[in-house]
Amino acid sequence: MKIAVAGTGYVGLSIAILLSQHNEVMAYDILPQKVEMLNNKISPIKDKEIEEYLKTKQLNLHATVDYQGAFKDADYVIISTPTNYDDKTNYFDTSSVEDIIQKVISINPHAIMVVKSTIPVGFIEEMKKKYQIDNIFFSPEFLREGKALYDNLYPSRIIVGEKSERASLFANLLKEGALKEDIPIKFMNSKEAEAVKLFANTYLALRVSYFNELDTYAELKGLDTADIIDGVCLDPRIGKYYNNPSFGYGGYCLPKDTKQLLANYRNIPENLIEAIVNSNETRKKHIASMILKRMPKTVGIYRLTMKTNSDNFRSSAIQDIIKLLKDAKINVIIYEPTLSTDFFDDCPIISNLDKFKEESDIIVANRIDDYLEDVQYKIYTRDIYIRD
Ligand SMILES: NC(=O)c1ccc[n+]([C@@H]2O[C@H](COP(=O)([O-])OP(=O)(O)OC[C@H]3O[C@@H](n4cnc5c(N)ncnc54)[C@H](O)[C@@H]3O)[C@@H](O)[C@H]2O)c1
Known part of the structure; x- marks a missing residue:
């Protein structure tokens, strides 16, 4: 098969690598520096399996900025460009997806497009x-970001939004590239498949919000959060996973996907979906108020990332907390080793960890690690289980 992939981010790159084990794949992106890195077998993102596969596997993969060349002979064009949430229209901005659709229609109208x-x-x-x-x-x-290729090698499920031969063929392409043996595969109409994605992410946001609100209650009432969560989660219907309190859900997908689902609910009765969106804002305000209660002069933010071992801080909750602290005229400094700039959002980046520790009255860490061992008395965190 000849396959084109449009957009080489977390999604596009992992799919391109997966499929290029057995097919001829052309990956198209608008960023020439990304294309050059990929053709030199360097991953533009931190992802163990992507880095390893690019270096060690025989892949039939070429990256390009030339969409004509990428699309003209393709049997399938996979579209994985961004769909950011537009706060003005209260809807996803799908213009980059539409841009690819228009290009495919004009260059290769018989190619099958998979969004x-x-x-x-x-x-x-x-x-x-x-x-x-x-x-x-x-x-x-x-x-999941950081495990992008891994999650395609061992997918929880494959869902395809059509009941047809070409849909089966596409599912088989994904299956052929995977390492997991028994992968549940489901075919349905695209509308249901679109809903699956938004409802799945909104459930994940709900779960994060639930344990965060439990923690807010425990923190303000002086109860032990860990005891409560341990007791609650021993019920096998609830489960001991995805339950570690945080400063709020973040990342590229959960904040925007919950808002998009809420937008899709227009004129449909609901209470929960908007509560999930609002709960995250309430949580961030609560965290900021707990920091302010300690009346620090300088707050040190330990990492902008949400997860340990990550280089990605798109829409991380801590960024909104920084804004709330700055509104309260607090001096904020940041330790973020993946940044080489001097400032982030007008806050100084302190690259020397010892200096950062010394200058901070409080160290605010969404996730803690061994590097903070010696300054435990200064830390404000809600990381109960020391994991993501
Ligand atoms: N990141 C995730 O964990 C994840 C998981 C599931 C679904 N998604 C969805 O997949 C889509 C892509 O997410 P991502 O995280 O891979 O994004 P990303 O920002 O990491 O990558 C998008 C890529 O598309 C490129 N691009 C932008 N406009 C383009 C255009 N017009 N033509 C060609 N390339 C273009 C960008 O240069 C970038 O390389 C989004 O809709 C997102 O919601 C993301």
Whole structure:
């Protein structure tokens, strides 16, 4: 098969690598520096399996900024460009996905387009009507950042938004590249597949919010959060996972996907979905107020990232907490070794960890690690289980 992948971020790159084990893959991106790195077998993102596969596996993978060349002979074009949430329209900005659809229609109208980007419910149907096409369906992506390729090698499930031969063929391409043996595969219409993605991420946000609100209660009432969560989660229906309190859910997907699902609920009765969106804001305000209660002169932010061993801090909760602290006229300094700039959001980046520890009255850490062992008395965290 000849496959083109448009957009080489977490989603596009992991799919491109997965499929290039057995197919000819052209990965198209608008960023020439990314394309050059990929053609030199260097991963633009921190991801153990992506780095390893690029270096050690025989992959039939070429990256390019030339979309004509990438799309013209492709059997499938996989679309994995961004869909940021637009606060003005209260909807995803799907223009980059539409940009690829228009290009494919003009260059190779018979190629089958598979949208992997997260899209609003009803988007595929809208595109079919708007462009009078039928060769497009949605297949949701469930990977975690930092484990992008791993999650495609060992997928929890494969979901394809069409019940057809070309949909089966696509599922088989994903299966063929994976290492897991028994992968649940489900075929459904794209509308349901679009809903699966938004409802899955909103459930994850709900779960994070639930344990965070439990922790807010325990913190303000002087109760032991760990005892409560341990007792609650021993019920096998609840489970002892994905339950570590944090400063709020963040990352590229959960904040925007919950808002998009809420937008899709227009004129449909609900209470929970908007509560999940609002709960995260309440949690961040609570965390900021607990820091302010200690009346620090200088607050040190230990890492902007959300997870340990990550280089990614897109929409991390700590960034909103920094804004709240700055609104309260608190001096904020940041330790973030993945940044080489002097400032982030007007706050000085202190690259020397000892200096950072010395200058901070409080060290605020969403996740703690061994490097903070000697300054435990200064730390403010809600990391109970020392894991993500
Ligand atoms: N990151 C995740 O964990 C994850 C998981 C599941 C689904 N998704 C969804 O997948 C989509 C992509 O997410 P991501 O994290 O891979 O994004 P990303 O920001 O990491 O990568 C997107 C890539 O697309 C490129 N791009 C932007 N506009 C383009 C255009 N017009 N033509 C070609 N390339 C273009 C960018 O240069 C970038 O390399 C989003 O809709 C996201 O919601 C992401």
